Amino acid sequence: MGTLTEEIFSRRLGRRVRAGDTIVAPVDYAMSHDVTTPLAIEAFRKMEMPLWDPERVVLVFDHILPANTVAAAGLHKLIREFAEEHGVVHLFQEGICHLLMVEKGFARPGGIIVGADSHSTTYGALGCFAAGMGSTDIGVVFATGRTWFRVPQTIRIELHGSLPEGVYPKDLALRVIKRLGAEGANYLAVEWGGEAVAAMTIDQRLTLANLTVDFGGKAGLCEPDEVTRDYLGEAEVSDLQPRDPEYLQRVELDAAEVEPQIACPPAIDNVKDLSAVEGLQLDEVFIGSCANGRLEDLAIVARYFEGRQVHPRTRTMVVPGSKKIYMEALKAGYIESFMRAGAIVMNAGCGPCLGRQHGVLAPGERALSTSNRNYPGRMGSANAEIYLASPAVAAASALAGAIADPRRVI
Amino acid sequence: MGRAFKLGDGVSTDAIIPGRYNVTTDLSALGKACLIEARPDFAATVRSGDVIVAGRNFGCGSSREHAPLAIQASGVKAVVASSFARIFYRNAVNIGLPVIQCDALFEAVEDGDTIDVDVRTGNISAAGRTFQAEPPAAVALKIMQAGTLVDLIKTGGWAAIEEV
Ligand code: SF4
Numbered sequence: 142m143g144t145l146t147e148e149i150f151s152r153r154l155g156r157r158v159r160a161g162d163t164i165v166a167p168v169d170y171a172m173s174h175d176v177t178t179p180l181a182i183e184a185f186r187k188m189e190m191p192l193w194d195p196e197r198v199v200l201v202f203d204h205i206l207p208a209n210t211v212a213a214a215g216l217h218k219l220i221r222e223f224a225e226e227h228g229v230v231h232l233f234q235e236g237i238c239h240l241l242m243v244e245k246g247f248a249r250p251g252g253i254i255v256g257a258d259s260h261s262t263t264y265g266a267l268g269c270f271a272a273g274m275g276s277t278d279i280g281v282v283f284a285t286g287r288t289w290f291r292v293p294q295t296i297r298i299e300l301h302g303s304l305p306e307g308v309y310p311k312d313l314a315l316r317v318i319k320r321l322g323a324e325g326a327n328y329l330a331v332e333w334g335g336e337a338v339a340a341m342t343i344d345q346r347l348t349l350a351n352l353t354v355d356f357g358g359k360a361g362l363c364e365p366d367e368v369t370r371d372y373l374g375e376a377e378v379s380d381l382q383p384r385d386p387e388y389l390q391r392v393e394l395d396a397a398e399v400e401p402q403i404a405c406p407p408a409i410d411n412v413k414d415l416s417a418v419e420g421l422q423l424d425e426v427f428i429g430s431c432a433n434g435r436l437e438d439l440a441i442v443a444r445y446f447e448g449r450q451v452h453p454r455t456r457t458m459v460v461p462g463s464k465k466i467y468m469e470a471l472k473a474g475y476i477e478s479f480m481r482a483g484a485i486v487m488n489a490g491c492g493p494c495l496g497r498q499h500g501v502l503a504p505g506e507r508a509l510s511t512s513n514r515n516y517p518g519r520m521g522s523a524n525a526e527i528y529l530a531s532p533a534v535a536a537a538s539a540l541a542g543a544i545a546d547p548r549r550v551i
Numbered sequence: 552m553g554r555a556f557k558l559g560d561g562v563s564t565d566a567i568i569p570g571r572y573n574v575t576t577d578l579s580a581l582g583k584a585c586l587i588e589a590r591p592d593f594a595a596t597v598r599s600g601d602v603i604v605a606g607r608n609f610g611c612g613s614s615r616e617h618a619p620l621a622i623q624a625s626g627v628k629a630v631v632a633s634s635f636a637r638i639f640y641r642n643a644v645n646i647g648l649p650v651i652q653c654d655a656l657f658e659a660v661e662d663g664d665t666i667d668v669d670v671r672t673g674n675i676s677a678a679g680r681t682f683q684a685e686p687p688a689a690v691a692l693k694i695m696q697a698g699t700l701v702d703l704i705k706t707g708g709w710a711a712i713e714e715v
Contacts, residue, residue: 163689163690163712163715164713165709165712165713176570176573176574176615176617177614177615177616179576180576180616180617180620183576184700184701187701187705188701188704188705189705204570205574210574212574212575213574216574216575257614258613258614259612259613259614259638273614273638274614274638274641274642275614275615275616275619275638275641275642275645276616276642277616277642277645277646277699277700277701278641278642278645278700280701281700281701281704284704285704285709287709289690289709289712291688291690323561323608323611324607324608324611324634324636327608327634327636327637328637357608357611357636357637359637408561495570495613496569496570496571497570497571497574514563514565514612514613516563516565516566516612517565517566517588517589518565518566518569518588518589519563519565519569519570522588523566523569523588523589
């Protein structure tokens with residue numbers, strides 16, 4: 142009985158769990174990446190216990206890959222040695238952690254996953270309860286296989302209608318963030334439902350679940366359905382759905398009325414209709430990240446880039462989210478379109494999203510990114526501006542060298 | 552007794568410690584980089600016992616635990632904010648950095664004001680007035696009493712939390 146969150150925890154604990162309860166629950170997997178793992182290892186060592194399960198710890202090198210400084214290389218070395226010492230089975234260096242958790246089949250409907258990264262909410266797109274935590278929490282999971290949760294209340298977001306031409310799930314998510322504010326779902330779970338979500342592919346739902354944390358959500362869930370079943374390629378999708386749920390709040394949005402949206406500096410909830418900032422010149426366009434670095438995102442961009450040139454004033458960087466996506470994009474000819482158009486294509490990973498390795502912004506520069514974070518200083522100088530939008534807007538803007546409406550690119 | 556460093560709303564973990572500065576687990580390096588771009592004078596002027604006073608959604612963004620660690624390493628005694636982002640709050644509690652929610656303080660305090668925070672009782676005196684913080688939730692209180700999450704689980708096991 143209850144919301145998706147209550148259903149998942151009730152099934153797992155074998156008793157009725159309600160929002161507000163404080164529970165200790167086993168998790169399916171604990172994930173951490175190259176920046177958060179070293180501190181998780183420290184916490185784990187302080188526990189003075191053996192590793193709970195070498196097959197259920199997932200370590201990913203993605204934030205600084207390959208290492209760009211001696212310090213970063215040192216972190217990688219420390220993590221590798223830890224993995225070797227404890228026989229950790231899943232150690233990846235082939236893309237963004239959140240994409241790999243889905244690609245590798247760790248995220249399942251009804252599952253419980255915690256990750257030492259805020260965008261761990263992403264796996265909720267498959268009906269998995271997944272929350273981001275810090276390194277100490279994850280280090281304690283490494284030792285015990287369990288963690289505590291205060292079972293959150295839920296905001297239900299109903300997305301009605303269908304997406305108009307040139308409008309994507311990113312625009313819907315930004316529209317919701319505009320309405321609810323950057324802390325609108327703090328301490329709460331979010332359920333994304335309605336006919337627009339039912340019509341979405343998993344790639345699209347992953348974008349919604351990903352951005353849930355950017356308005357504070359602890360988890361962002363979609364009901365598993367036929368689309369989920371097809372995606373997972375097995376008949377294991379359970380009958381998981383909300384049953385007589387009580388929601389804290391319901392938000393209704395008609396997708397048909399949404400225009401392309403853009404989050405303007407300095408915060409994710411400073412969202413405007415794209416038309417308000419059209420024409421602003423850009424120094425950088427970054428296409429990638431766990432929000433929008435999947436194959437369907439790259440397909441959209443390739444469609445715009447085909448036979449065209451990106452504007453010479455703007456450095457355009459495309460970063461496929463994972464090796465698998467990269468290889469599929471190669472096969473589909475997208476990578477060639479990007480390169481012919483004059484974009485820089487980089488290795489799979491977080492890329493310029495967090496301003497730690499390449500694509501760093503100088504003071505006074507302006508960037509448009511398909512990622513999920515535009516805090517000052519995120520991608521380099523604290524005096525640079527970051528705008529966030531969909532891959533279609535990013536593509537149109539890269540061609541124009543300025544913020545542009547994809548609906549006007551013929 | 553310390554001074555208040557007043558910050559605004561929505562101070563992100565990118566502002567507390569930008570990505571370029573958290574490629575380390577060395578606490579003193581983290582402390583030196585605390586608020587390095589958002590408040591460049593911070594690391595050089597902060598003294599042990601000072602208090603960060605902030606508005607809403609403090610610590611939003613990335614889950615990086617380097618953020619509360621940097622604050623703790625800088626010598627700051629406590630962070631008092633109108634509200635905290637969930638992951639930051641949990642991280643701060645887990646490592647033993649006192650985080651205190653008090654909505655009324657933000658408007659009342661100016662940067663540089665003398666401030667005293669009793670992290671056990673949530674009593675705050677600043678600007679010639681006293682304020683009472685909201686009590687922490689039961690689990691947070693348990694962890695705070697134990698020192699850190701590791702201390703609590705190591706000594707009491709998960710039963711320590713299951714009992715609350
Ligand atoms: S792509 Fe960006 S938001 Fe996503 S995990 Fe990497 S750094 Fe974080």
